[in-house]
Amino acid sequence: MIEYRPLRIALLGAGSVGAQVARLLLENREELAARVGAELELIGIAVRDVNAKRPEGVPAELLTTDAETLILGADIVIEVMGGLEPARTYILQALNSGSDVITANKYLLATHGTELFDAAEQVGAQLYFEAAVAAAIPIIRPLRESLAGDKVNRIMGIVNGSTNYILDRMDTAGLSLEDAMAEATELGYLEADPSLDVEGYDAAQKVAILASLAFHTEVPLDHVYREGITKVTKEQMTSARENGYVIKLLAIAERIAADEAGEQGVSARVYPALVPREHPLAAVRGAFNAVFVEAEAAGSLMFYGSGAGGVQTASAVLGDLVSAAKRHVAGGPGLADSVHANLPVLPIDRIYTRYQITIKAKDQPGVLAQIATLFSQHGVSVETVEQAVNPRVPGEAPTANLMVGTHEATDASLSAVVNSLAASDAVESITSVIRVEGL
Ligand code: HSE
Numbered sequence: 001m002i003e004y005r006p007l008r009i010a011l012l013g014a015g016s017v018g019a020q021v022a023r024l025l026l027e028n029r030e031e032l033a034a035r036v037g038a039e040l041e042l043i044g045i046a047v048r049d050v051n052a053k054r055p056e057g058v059p060a061e062l063l064t065t066d067a068e069t070l071i072l073g074a075d076i077v078i079e080v081m082g083g084l085e086p087a088r089t090y091i092l093q094a095l096n097s098g099s100d101v102i103t104a105n106k107y108l109l110a111t112h113g114t115e116l117f118d119a120a121e122q123v124g125a126q127l128y129f130e131a132a133v134a135a136a137i138p139i140i141r142p143l144r145e146s147l148a149g150d151k152v153n154r155i156m157g158i159v160n161g162s163t164n165y166i167l168d169r170m171d172t173a174g175l176s177l178e179d180a181m182a183e184a185t186e187l188g189y190l191e192a193d194p195s196l197d198v199e200g201y202d203a204a205q206k207v208a209i210l211a212s213l214a215f216h217t218e219v220p221l222d223h224v225y226r227e228g229i230t231k232v233t234k235e236q237m238t239s240a241r242e243n244g245y246v247i248k249l250l251a252i253a254e255r256i257a258a259d260e261a262g263e264q265g266v267s268a269r270v271y272p273a274l275v276p277r278e279h280p281l282a283a284v285r286g287a288f289n290a291v292f293v294e295a296e297a298a299g300s301l302m303f304y305g306s307g308a309g310g311v312q313t314a315s316a317v318l319g320d321l322v323s324a325a326k327r328h329v330a331g332g333p334g335l336a337d338s339v340h341a342n343l344p345v346l347p348i349d350r351i352y353t354r355y356q357i358t359i360k361a362k363d364q365p366g367v368l369a370q371i372a373t374l375f376s377q378h379g380v381s382v383e384t385v386e387q388a389v390n391p392r393v394p395g396e397a398p399t400a401n402l403m404v405g406t407h408e409a410t411d412a413s414l415s416a417v418v419n420s421l422a423a424s425d426a427v428e429s430i431t432s433v434i435r436v437e438g439l
Contacts, residue, residue: 004038004329009321010074010099011045012067012090013081016310017104017131018045019055021078021317026059032318036325044070046081046090055310072097076324078317079103080131088112095119095127100324100334104131104313110205110221113212117337126327126334128320133206134159134289136312137305138319142293143213144337151296152214155253156437159206161287161307162189162197163229163249167272168285170237171246177232189287189308199228200270203251210291211253211268216341219253223345225269232272236432239358239403245274246282250437256346265346271435274356279438349412354383354439356405358432359421363389363398370426371402378416381407399428405436 009025011018025032025042033039045058046067064070067090071077077094079101081087087108094101096119103109109116109132120127130140134157143152158164162184169180181198184190189197196202204224211219229249240247249272256265275282280302284290289307294300306312327334361367368387375382384405392398406414421427 006039020314106132110208124333131316134307157291165287207251225348227271354436363400
């Protein structure tokens, strides 16, 4: 029974996501009304230029350039325009006028999240953002609601589809980074500014959001450690495959146990790492995303699916819209997320991880001992060493390749080992340094 008045929905943005949101909202109008108990009436779509070319299915009569008037007349505002401004201003206007807001804008949330959540809390409105991380994959709601009574200790995810596609093609087809990137560009997987993907900025924004929710702590974007995939080589890929690993761009959010001084903290970081082929994340192929969550009572959980795409992102937006609309019908204030834990976000130096280091060294007596000493001087324990002697080159000193796998140590100690290896006269060159996760 539909007894409640129609709810007025304003849509900001009519790009690939906005067009799909409009289409699904209009096509499924009756079914959505039955689920919510109120009609969801799309009252307008704000765009910069009503005459611009846009995807099929956007009703021209709903387009307007007057976002402010549209926002003032709405019960629920959906922001899918992206970017910081004017998205931030529009969302604040909507929240300040008491409307609930649904956004897919990871960059805005990772940059101005605190300001937006505070504004929502002040007026009892709610900000929904399932679509901001990994599109269609439900990960925000599980962290915000399903696991709200548990203690999440670690999240390790592949949250950028285009880089996963690139690394997967390097792994399975033996492509170079450049060729795999060219393919991803051709398929339209990369952002207009590809560095957002390949330098890890997109994944960093997503992990900042996940870490804040998981650890009830504000995690500023500039505290997220970030390395992209641009230094991953074909040789590293081949070596990974030969040794039972695959290289993935990982987004990791982790609760750090108290150190000797009793300090607890959290870490949020993005980097390419070796993952054992038997780990569930190693099986994530192509442009898919997956998030692996470890919680104290729930154990290990994995969320998998499409992390990008207009219609997939629209699915998450529509899910939020139904929640927001039901809340309107039921009444009561929005539910704020708490950042009460207020844990410090620790720098990469403090994180415990493992390195695999490949070195071209002189093949002569004492070299192995010299190299081993450098590891022990920095308190780093070696787990595995593999040596392959290189073919002799007439007139040159003999050399060998050494692949050293470490036990866990702080990133500071591991990077000090790499620096001292680089300075050592026993070492001709360091050919690969990469972290190992998921063991
Ligand atoms: N550029 C992102 C990706 C999609 O490749 O996963 C949107 O987050």
